[in-house]
Amino acid sequence: MAVGNVDFPEMKKVSGIRLGSSNAGIKQTERDDILVVEMVEGATCAGVFTQNAFCAAPVHIAKQHLKHNPRWLLINSGNANAGTGKQGMIDGITCCNALASEVAANEKMVLPFSTGVIGETLPVAKIEHALPKAVANLQEDNWNNAAHAIMTTDTFAKGASFEVEIEGEKITLTGISKGAGMIQPNMATMLGFIATDAKISQELLQKCLATAAEQSFNRITVDGDTSTNDACILMASGLSAAVEIVENNESYTIFSRAVTTICKTLAELIIRDGEGATKLMRILVTEANDNEEAVLVAKTIAHSPLVKTAFFASDPNWGRILAAVGRSGIDNMDLEKVAIYLDDVCIVENGGRAESYTEEKGQQVMDKEEIVVLVVLGRGGAAQEVLTCDFSYDYVRINAEYRT
Amino acid sequence: MAVGNVDFPEMKKVSGIRLGSSNAGIKQTERDDILVVEMVEGATCAGVFTQNAFCAAPVHIAKQHLKHNPRWLLINSGNANAGTGKQGMIDGITCCNALASEVAANEKMVLPFSTGVIGETLPVAKIEHALPKAVANLQEDNWNNAAHAIMTTDTFAKGASFEVEIEGEKITLTGISKGAGMIQPNMATMLGFIATDAKISQELLQKCLATAAEQSFNRITVDGDTSTNDACILMASGLSAAVEIVENNESYTIFSRAVTTICKTLAELIIRDGEGATKLMRILVTEANDNEEAVLVAKTIAHSPLVKTAFFASDPNWGRILAAVGRSGIDNMDLEKVAIYLDDVCIVENGGRAESYTEEKGQQVMDKEEIVVLVVLGRGGAAQEVLTCDFSYDYVRINAEYRT
Secondary structure (H helix, E strand, C coil): CCCCCCCCCCCCCCCCEEEEEECCCCCCCCCCCEEEEEECCCCEEEEEECCCCCCCHHHHHHHHHHHHCCCEEEEEEEECCCCEHHHHHHHHHHHHHHHHHHCCCCHHHEEEEEEEECCCCCCHHHHHHHHHHHHHCCECCCHHHHHHHCCCCCCCCEEEEEEEEECCEEEEEEEEEECCCCCCCCCCCCEEEEEECCCECHHHHHHHHHHHHHHCHHHEECCCCCCCCCEEEEEECCCCCCCCECCCCHHHHHHHHHHHHHHHHHHHHHHHCCCCCCCEEEEEEEEECCHHHHHHHHHHHHHCHHHHHHHHCCCCCHHHHHHHHHCCCCCCCCHHHCEEEECCEEEEECCEECCCCCHHHHHHHHCCCEEEEEEECCCCCEEEEEEEECCCHHHHHHHHHCCC | CCCCCCCCCCCCCCCCEEEEEECCCCCCCCCCCEEEEEECCCCEEEEEECCCCCCCHHHHHHHHHHHHCCCEEEEEEEECCCCEHHHHHHHHHHHHHHHHHHCCCCHHHEEEEEEEECCCCCCHHHHHHHHHHHHHCCECCCHHHHHHHCCCCCCCCEEEEEEEEECCEEEEEEEEEECCCCCCCCCCCCEEEEEECCCECHHHHHHHHHHHHHHCHHHEECCCCCCCCCEEEEEECCCCCCCCECCCCHHHHHHHHHHHHHHHHHHHHHHHCCCCCCCEEEEEEEEECCHHHHHHHHHHHHHCHHHHHHHHCCCCCHHHHHHHHHCCCCCCCCHHHCEEEECCEEEEECCEECCCCCHHHHHHHHCCCEEEEEEECCCCCEEEEEEEECCCHHHHHHHHHCCC
């Protein structure tokens, strides 16, 4: 029940990045659930990870291995290897070892990622058994299969791909993401893997990714639940004909913007696939004192079950938005200065219902599938946007049935 | 679909407190929706109110009038008079005036309260028209009708009543509450009205109420949405034969505990009537560094849609509880020291699933209607409990249909 057009796009190959998937039978018997990604020698790789204090074993391992110039990613869906204690660490490293011996490398050059149910032991033997086939399948033109292999409760595969020009030479950015529930990423998304053929140092690549994640994956929420396994990886093969990207020149600006654009596209796809979602809401808070304040107000609205169910019902019950703004915890808020709009319809001004507002106007906006909620705080110059979706019967169904 | 036994109890009269209700036809045509409460001359009255920055007009007025030795409460259900701007203030004061002239008093001696839909103008004429009948109905033995008159989406009337002894003399505490959605009170509940015949100064009464509210109404949550209209009032007629309650003696301790007890009972009834609730969860966090930390962890669990839907499904999906603890924002959490129990079944210890845990044991607890979730943080000596309910299809139905 995706919101809007979510057709899988044409995915441009990224020279130097090969992908191979196979079925390990972790939870799926018919769909691939293992993905191996190989980077050409000399590629750089950046990563951002969940801030959940109880991050999963693969997150611990990937953070460590990121320091050792990794060249392989090993991703499984169907099991998060989270809440698995010491055994989880052993299992994660065992899987890295298995891939490392398959490709004749050091296990520290493998970054592991897991997504799926929390608290169950990783079926290591199944993964080991499926690895050779995934490695045999490695090819540059395999992004579609890769996007499918990392899905869990996702209802469609998520990808984005485009080219930008740097000093007359093209560079390509192609990426995939997954996620539909337990989505309020903090420094990263559920899982995102992005590749480019740009030439750029690891430090600068990390800076680009951190900036992009803050404005994309960290600005979406389905249910406010930050996962134990969030991770987003940006790989740069360096094989494009473009010059190396260095700091503080125009090429860096172009590249950094391109990374933010692809991250925003992949993040928005996650919200379009939010569990049970029927609508996409862009919560835009302007005239805040600072970005933190703007995000706080936007997320309070985005997390309100009452606001989310009203959107599901296409009910212009703006009092619930007003109440959410009021409880968001901003000091010295002046209600008289606050204005709230649904798309271009002003619903609240001067502390009460706008004089020009009619239920009919509100209803016209609420009947749409994508809606902008604009909150003008009248306090300062900062603005931030958070994307979210509504709360439907299907959200309850999906999450009440998830393990059964 | 209430959780547990919610039979309306026998309500003891409180000497000096009379109640009268009538139907104004605000939203209900068959049920009373106006309640007038009269306190005997010389009674004291304490109140706590919502901390929502956009508090409703009646909350503004009641806070002001509380300074003028009020003797009447005027409560309407069906309309919150919130988000109504300047007109809301005029309407609230007009209603106070109407009751004041009916009982020949100053309008500052009337505290107004409203609950219901946000953003619609208060139907003042209807309330004025219904007031004489409510005043004519004033009697001490009218708590049952009063509890019904303040209901909105509540599925049952909520009351509590008992006696305690102070130096050999009985004093009575009787109270009512309402609320089922938009429930995460902050300093107060949705609406609570409690009366006692104890003799006690306004200052000391206020202290008792603030202490009690913090441990009762401020420790419950249905959906995390703090209302614009929360208020709890404690009235003391002073007509019991017991000595006046003064600070720092045993009578104060007995009285303060009794107030906390009645507040906890009324707060728990709100959770038992949580919108769509099928289960009641007591989230107990122990070994925290301080109370704030314990409440933060407990509320993060209590607000997690994933945790709430798992409880609705009776699914021992403890990974969701673990993830919620991890994202609660506590610094330097040591997963190795955390333990989590469902009732007396240990599910998590040393960072992973407890060795003694089986799905069968977890399932046995989850099949119950009332469950204790115990989280041991292993950090310090503070403990706090938060009460909440699950998230069901009916929560979505009730809130998607509320205005239609």
